[in-house]
Amino acid sequence: MVASKARIGIKQYIKDKPTKWGYKLFVLADSACGYTWNFFVYEGKSSLATGKGLSYDSVMQLLDLSLLGGGYQLFMDNFYTSPCLFMDLLAKKTLACGTVRTNRQGFPKKKANDLSRRDPRGTIRWLRDGKLLFLKWMDTREVTMCSTMHKAYGGETVLRRVKNPDGGWEMSRIPIPAAVKDYNKYMGGVDLSDALIGYYNVLHKTTKWYKTFFFHFVDIAVVNSFILHQHLSRAQNKSPLSQKEFREKLVSELAALSSTSAAPDLPASTSHAPDLPASAKAAEEPCCPEYFGSDARSGRRVCALCKLSGLKVKTSVYCTKCSVPLCFVASRNCFRKWHTDGHSQTV
Structure with a gap:
């Protein structure tokens, strides 16, 4: 979820989400590093829907042709998991595993030998339907899984707190299905990506809904670049930068690129021109707006032009040549008026 309360039809409300x-x-x-392979914005009901549900359509849209058939393993939560989706992915040589809702179409409804609330931790019940494995595992509560790549149980255990015969609690190892263990290990690539974006994001408050998207897409691009930087650094046996250092270096390099590309090429005849004295250079310096402080919220002073009109309007901008504070906003451009009316000549 990209936080916004803009008045637009594609905005969603999901009560169970933090945002x-x-x-x-x-x-x-990517489940290992959080690299964003693909994404799309949900815009509501699509005219290209297959009739198999939003969860099915969204997975098939995210897995483009370059990924399908590559033997990848896909992990997902219970919103996406369905037997129909898993069988279609398996037909395209893509393995899948995820938690599943028991009311999904195709989920077995047999009650014989099912789990009960009184079953101890580590109890496993499973059922195989062709290539599909359905299993239930009792932890603190019942966990229901579906997979096309796992066995029901391979001998794995996990440390949990269980009751002993005396009624007390003790740490003990209980059986755990491989599907649950791998799901806990690999499910979280999207959460990792969101966390990396949230540490240092460029999102600003804006009234334009499309700017919110733009800022978030910039964050995705920067985080993906940072992840690639980490992998390349480790491959070259170098110490990778932290994300903060990476962003600072990226900004400085972009700023340097912008300044070099914006500088006009000097003609050849000026390459041997004599150096001007300091007084002449100061006279040729253009009038440019600049902030008093590091941003628009610090170092505010009364505008010189507004003061002549009897007003006391504070501004954070001044002229670098004239050294006078002047308003420089969309509704009031005192900076331009000051220089066009000839006030700069009297200072």
């Missing part, structure tokens, strides 16, 4: 209001993005991310 309840905003734009909903479906994301495919």
